[in-house]
Amino acid sequence: MEATIPKTIGHFVNGRSIPGSGGRYGNVYNPATGEVAGRVAFAGKDEVEQAVSAAAAAFPAWAATPPLRRARVLFRFKELLDRHGEEISALITAEHGKVLSDAAGSLTRGAEVVEFVCGIPHLLKGSYSENVGTGVDSYSFRQPLGVCVGITPFNFPAMVPMWMFPVAIACGNTFILKPSEKDPSCPMRLAELFAEAGLPPGVLNVVNGEKEAVDLLTSHPQVAAVSFVGSSVVGEQVYRKATSHGKRVQALGSAKNHAVVMPDADLGQAVDALMGAAYGSAGERCMAISVVVAVGDKVADALVERIVDRIGTLKVLPGQDPKAEMGPLVTGEHLERVKRYVDLGVSEGAKLVADGRGLTIPGHENGFFLGACLFDRVTPGMRIYREEIFGPVLSLVRVPDFEGALQLVNDHEYANGTAVFTRDGDTAREFARRVEVGMIGINVPIPVPVAFYSFGGWKRSMFGDYFVHGAEGVNFYTQMKTITSRWPTGIRTGADFVMPIMK
Numbered sequence: 496m497e498a499t500i501p502k503t504i505g506h507f508v509n510g511r512s513i514p515g516s517g518g519r520y521g522n523v524y525n526p527a528t529g530e531v532a533g534r535v536a537f538a539g540k541d542e543v544e545q546a547v548s549a550a551a552a553a554f555p556a557w558a559a560t561p562p563l564r565r566a567r568v569l570f571r572f573k574e575l576l577d578r579h580g581e582e583i584s585a586l587i588t589a590e591h592g593k594v595l596s597d598a599a600g601s602l603t604r605g606a607e608v609v610e611f612v613c614g615i616p617h618l619l620k621g622s623y624s625e626n627v628g629t630g631v632d633s634y635s636f637r638q639p640l641g642v643c644v645g646i647t648p649f650n651f652p653a654m655v656p657m658w659m660f661p662v663a664i665a666c667g668n669t670f671i672l673k674p675s676e677k678d679p680s681c682p683m684r685l686a687e688l689f690a691e692a693g694l695p696p697g698v699l700n701v702v703n704g705e706k707e708a709v710d711l712l713t714s715h716p717q718v719a720a721v722s723f724v725g726s727s728v729v730g731e732q733v734y735r736k737a738t739s740h741g742k743r744v745q746a747l748g749s750a751k752n753h754a755v756v757m758p759d760a761d762l763g764q765a766v767d768a769l770m771g772a773a774y775g776s777a778g779e780r781c782m783a784i785s786v787v788v789a790v791g792d793k794v795a796d797a798l799v800e801r802i803v804d805r806i807g808t809l810k811v812l813p814g815q816d817p818k819a820e821m822g823p824l825v826t827g828e829h830l831e832r833v834k835r836y837v838d839l840g841v842s843e844g845a846k847l848v849a850d851g852r853g854l855t856i857p858g859h860e861n862g863f864f865l866g867a868c869l870f871d872r873v874t875p876g877m878r879i880y881r882e883e884i885f886g887p888v889l890s891l892v893r894v895p896d897f898e899g900a901l902q903l904v905n906d907h908e909y910a911n912g913t914a915v916f917t918r919d920g921d922t923a924r925e926f927a928r929r930v931e932v933g934m935i936g937i938n939v940p941i942p943v944p945v946a947f948y949s950f951g952g953w954k955r956s957m958f959g960d961y962f963v964h965g966a967e968g969v970n971f972y973t974q975m976k977t978i979t980s981r982w983p984t985g986i987r988t989g990a991d992f993v994m995p996i997m998k
């Protein structure tokens with residue numbers, strides 16, 4: 496299905512689409528052709544104020560709505576996501592460029608978070624202790640925070656927003672999403688569908704824009720919490736600014752994910768895994784494998800030979816083409832940035848054994864395409880090793896043994912995900928235990944936790960204390976209250992001037 500992209504994309508506030516009023520717009524591209532496909536309004540003070548007022552006004556009634564009734568709206572939203580799956584996937588592909596099957600997969604992973612929070616009545620169950628003192632009972636429960644904000648990156652316009660808003664809203668908060676300005680149509684459609692499912696106006700709002708909108712939202716006195724997913728440079732700024740304004744903040748950042756291939760690994764399986772993990776979605780995934788760590792030269796030589804062979808048959812085509820395995824990059828600007836990294840790797844002395852520069856797709860000569868690239872003999876001092884490239888560029892680093900591999904992974908400033916390929920249980924267990932990274936795969940290249948577990952990285956891949964979705968997501972969007980009660984009130988205990996102890 497071809498997506499129809501609206502010519503001008505505004506905002507979604509108080510249950511309806513509104514045009515931009517600030518007079519500033521950004522281009523939205525068709526990455527497969529390089530053409531401008533539409534424009535998106537950039538919100539200023541007026542639009543942000545409208546959204547915050549709508550969300551603040553909707554909060555008391557939504558917070559007071561019993562969780563079971565909130566869950567019923569979520570069930571209907573999930574049904575609508577299923578019914579409109581093809582249409583939403585087409586929107587993702589049209590603006591992001593990733594292949595349709597990948598877009599559909601990412602939508603499924605987002606929808607799984609909705610399924611998870613359909614169980615919100617259970618997830619919000621508190622605890623109760625009878626008779627903590629004579630005639631005294633104690634209980635705890637969690638309550639929503641208020642107006643929450645989500646700022647999301649371009650690479651998952653459905654899944655990453657759905658890491659946030661379904662959880663926040665299920666918990667009784669209201670929400671303002673500021674999606675990426677590069678592919679805004681999908682998040683707008685998600686908000687329309689949630690409204691169609693029966694979500695009251697103002698509970699979910701979408702404000703499009705860039706830095707100005709983010710600055711206004713993260714410093715707004717009526718905003719209680721901010722979730723951010725994007726690059727670490729911006730994530731750290733957002734974290735510092737929003738926390739300095741007293742917000743609760745979780746900010747997930749950049750990555751450089753290593754896959755360690757041990758000499759005993761099933762190389763066929765490892766190469767299959769590496770092809771998908773390095774080049775799927777043109778490497779524009781925060782859980783993409785961008786470094787393969789080969790333990791021993793024998794493994795390294797075999798991997799290089801097999802990966803180069805596989806790159807030769809990789810189908811790089813517009814994402815809409817059912818044969819496509821890899822689509823274009825998101826924008827011309829990003830394509831140029833990734834190409835500059837490939838040039839840099841060559842000048843730094845890494846060996847470019849597969850060069851995707853210069854690839855053209857007949858009929859799509861202006862599309863933002865780059866073929867798969869593989870560097871051998873990359874060393875830790877090189878910028879192509881240290882920095883996140885976020886494109887179809889895989890670096891191979893050679894190490895002599897397991898300890899060298901572990902040290903390499905642990906020395907990197909980013910620590911989002913990692914994987915080890917081995918047939919040995921001891922090695923796998925040792926790796927999982929000692930590696931300083933948030934999400935680990937054992938013979939699994941992209942270990943994205945399922946919705947009922949929590950997702951997040953360590954070190955400079957994450958700022959804040961709570962991961963997203965799963966139990967940590969519910970905790971992030973709620974605060975605990977603990978009540979100590981004595982009944983009946985008629986009992987006289989007399990005035991007590993010492994620290995109360997339960998008798």
Ligand code: NAD
Pocket residue numbers: 646647648649650651655673674675676704705706709710724725726727729730732733747748749750780781883885911952956
């Ligand atoms: P980005 O940091 O450029 O943008 C993220 C969001 O911040 C967007 O909504 C953008 O409009 C906004 N933004 C950009 N510059 C800003 C500024 N100066 N001040 C305030 N807001 C600003 O990231 P991107 O290019 O959209 O996405 C790619 C990045 O996201 C990669 O680094 C990738 O690793 C990361 N990412 C991380 C995860 C994760 O879970 N850790 C998931 C997906 C993507």
